[in-house]
Structure formats: C-alpha cells, structure tokens
Amino acid sequence: MTPSYRVIPDRLVSPFAKALKSWESLLLIVAVAIFIANALASPYFLNAWNLSDATFNFTEKAMIAFAMAMLIIAGEIDLSVAAIIALASTMMGVAMTMGFGTPVLVLVGLGTGLACGAFNGTIVARLGLPSIVVTIGTMSLFRGISYIILGDQAFTGYPADFAWFGQGYVVWVITVELVVFAALAVAFGVLLHRTSFGRQVYVIGNNPVAAQFSGVNVARVKFILFLLTGLMAGVAAVCLTSRLGSTRPSIATGYELEVVTMVVLGGVNILGGSGTIPGVVIAAFVMGLVTFGLGLLNVPGIVMSIFIGLLLIGVIALPRLWAMRRRRA
Known part of the structure; x- marks a missing residue:
C-alpha cells in the first residue's frame, strides 16, 4: 500500500529549522537559563564589573579548547595542556630572573608551548603511538620539570607592563583576554569550517585510513594540530601568569579536565569526526556562568x-x- 504521508528531504528543510534543532541551539537556551538563574540567585551578578570578572573563569581554558576541539575531531587528544601551561610559565619565570622584559617573556611562553606541542606531535604522528598514553606521560614530564626548577618556591616580580595581558582592559569592562578569546574563536572557526585543512580534520576523524588513501597527509595534519594545541597552551600560560602575577609548579592544575569538558559539552564527539567551534564558544560561556x-x-x-x-x-x-x-523504540 502507498503510505499516507510524505517524507520531506533534508534539502527542503530550511536552515533556520535545522539550526533550531542543533546542539548549539540547546546550549544557547541553557546558557540563557543559567544567566537568568544567576541573576535571580545573587543581587551582585548583574554588576557590569562582576560580569567582566566572570570571563576570567573560561577565557584561558577556552583558548586551549578551540585547538583541542580540532584535535579531538581528528580522533586524538592532548591531556598535557595544563602541564604545558606550568612549564611555559616556569620558563617565563626563568627568563624574568635573567632580566628579560615583557616581549621576551611572551616569546618564551609561546615558544615553550610550541616546543611541547611539537614533542607530543612527533611522538604521536610520526611514531604512531596512542595520544592518550603519550600525553599522560608528557603531562607528568612537563610538570615534573617545573617542580625540579621551582620546588616549593615561586617566581614573582614580573614587569609591570606584563600584567596588561591578564589584567588589562581594552575599553570599559572589556578585558584583553576576552578580546583575544573572541579573535581566536573567529580564527579557529574559519580554519575548521571554511578551509580545506578543516575538511581534512573531519575526514581524518571519521576514517583516517580512507583519508590516507584519498591523498590526505594524516601525520602532517595531526602534527599541526598538536602544534596548535601547544601554542594555545602557551597563550593561556601568558594570560594566566600575567593575571596571577606569579608562577608556581602547581599552576593550572586540573585545567585539562575542564578543557575536555568544555569541548565535549560544545558538541564535539569524543570519538572524533564531528563538532563545531560555535558549540565550544557557547559551552565556554555556559561553564563560565555556572x-x-x-x-x-x-x-x-x-x-x-x-x-x-x-x-x-x-x-x-x-x-x-x-x-x-x-x-x-
């Protein structure tokens, strides 16, 4: 018998209707609900300066989450990001004690993050070892180096202009970190959703063998993703060290859990192959508000x-x- 209903093809469904059914739309509703709940629960929540301070709860982690999202979409993971922050911060402290100024400190932090990312990427992409095992090992390695250098001591006395990255404001209550967060969100959104490199990331996450036979250099793409993740950990290290004004080997402890939670909450499949940067952005605000x-x-x-x-x-x-x-069902 002929069925009494018609199935509407996906191509005939409006983009607006698809958007309403997306994970990002659900997250946005949750974010609005949490915002309203916070406003009702505390009379101090809607203060503009308090809301500005709230952004510090997620901006540094979200910077890493953007790169981590692409890495997880490609079927890999980096659990050493918090340890990279600790090592980058420690290296900046060493450079500070040697008398270097803010530009060099920033370069040292970013360079340390890149070096750690390259180390992880080489072992995973070139040797083919499981990233979860490798980065658990380097998590102990990088933080262990920080403890060897610092022990139970702390680096303090950073240059006054270095505080601008973590404590400065661009205009009114808009912090430097929030501007950096927004710029990185746009950059990673374009990279993942509007470039051939982003399409390669999705292909690798869905089927790395098929991607290899399709002409995608899987090892090179994964190596670049680990580099990006290390670099973002270096950026976060600069912002966090600047905001705290000191370095201890225990800095950023537990950040890796929050970064992965932020990514997965944003709709990225932990097994790889799917996810979006807008979802991660909304998830960052949800976790920050909570x-x-x-x-x-x-x-x-x-x-x-x-x-x-x-x-x-x-x-x-x-x-x-x-x-x-x-x-x-």
Whole structure:
C-alpha cells in the first residue's frame, strides 16, 4: 500500500529549522537559563564589573579548547595542556630572573608551548603511538620539570607592563583576554569550517585510513594540530601568569579536565569526526556562568570540581543513552 504521508528531504528543510534543532541551539537556551538563574540567585551578578570578572573563569581554558576541539575531531587528544601551561610559565619565570622584559617573556611562553606541542606531535604522528598514553606521560614530564626548577618556591616580580595581558582592559569592562578569546574563536572557526585543512580534520576523524588513501597527509595534519594545541597552551600560560602575577609548579592544575569538558559539552564527539567551534564558544560561556554563579553563592571549589566531573560523564553518556533509546523504540 502507498503510505499516507510524505517524507520531506533534508534539502527542503530550511536552515533556520535545522539550526533550531542543533546542539548549539540547546546550549544557547541553557546558557540563557543559567544567566537568568544567576541573576535571580545573587543581587551582585548583574554588576557590569562582576560580569567582566566572570570571563576570567573560561577565557584561558577556552583558548586551549578551540585547538583541542580540532584535535579531538581528528580522533586524538592532548591531556598535557595544563602541564604545558606550568612549564611555559616556569620558563617565563626563568627568563624574568635573567632580566628579560615583557616581549621576551611572551616569546618564551609561546615558544615553550610550541616546543611541547611539537614533542607530543612527533611522538604521536610520526611514531604512531596512542595520544592518550603519550600525553599522560608528557603531562607528568612537563610538570615534573617545573617542580625540579621551582620546588616549593615561586617566581614573582614580573614587569609591570606584563600584567596588561591578564589584567588589562581594552575599553570599559572589556578585558584583553576576552578580546583575544573572541579573535581566536573567529580564527579557529574559519580554519575548521571554511578551509580545506578543516575538511581534512573531519575526514581524518571519521576514517583516517580512507583519508590516507584519498591523498590526505594524516601525520602532517595531526602534527599541526598538536602544534596548535601547544601554542594555545602557551597563550593561556601568558594570560594566566600575567593575571596571577606569579608562577608556581602547581599552576593550572586540573585545567585539562575542564578543557575536555568544555569541548565535549560544545558538541564535539569524543570519538572524533564531528563538532563545531560555535558549540565550544557557547559551552565556554555556559561553564563560565555556572562556575561564577556557584562562586557568588560561596560554593566550595571541591563541589565545583565534582560538578565538572559529573558534567563530563553526563555529556559523554547522554548521546549513547539517547541512541540506545531510539534503537529500542
């Protein structure tokens, strides 16, 4: 019998209707709901300067999350990003004690991040070792070097103009970090969604063998992605060290968990092959609003850590549970 209904092809569905059904739209609704809840829960939340301070809860992590998103889409991961921050910050401290000024300190931080990214990329892309195992090892290696150099001491006394990166404002309540975050969001959005390199990242994440036979240099693409991730960790190290005004070997502890949570919450498939930069941007705001709101309510930091851990498990498990439910239906 002829069915009494017609299936509308995807190409006939308007882009607006597709957008409403996307993960990014759901995240945006969640972000608005959290914003309203925070405004109702605390009378200090809607203060412009407080909202400006709230951006510090996510901008440094989001800078790394943009590169991490592309790396995870390609089927890899870098768990050493927090340790790279620690080592880059330590190297900047060493350069500071040698009398170098702000330009050199920034170059040292970025260069250290690039070197660490190149080290990870060489082992993973050239030797073919699993990235999760390699970066767990380099996570201990990089932070261990920081502890060897510093011990239980701290570097302080950075130049006054160095504080501009982490504490400066461009105009009114718009921080330098927020401007850098926005610029990087646009740059990575264009790189992933509007270039052939971005298309290669998706192809590799879906099927690296097919990508190789299609003429994609899989090893080179993965190496570049690790370089970008290391560089973004270096940028985050400059901003974080500038904001804190000091360096300790324990700096940025736990950042890798929050970065991965931010990426996965943004809709990036932890197994690779799919995800968007706009999703990561919205997820960064969601996590920033949540942590800032909990902070205003004097919620202990350990409770926030528990929440982030549960959030990571939830966003990974939810798609699998939804798929199982649809198969049963």
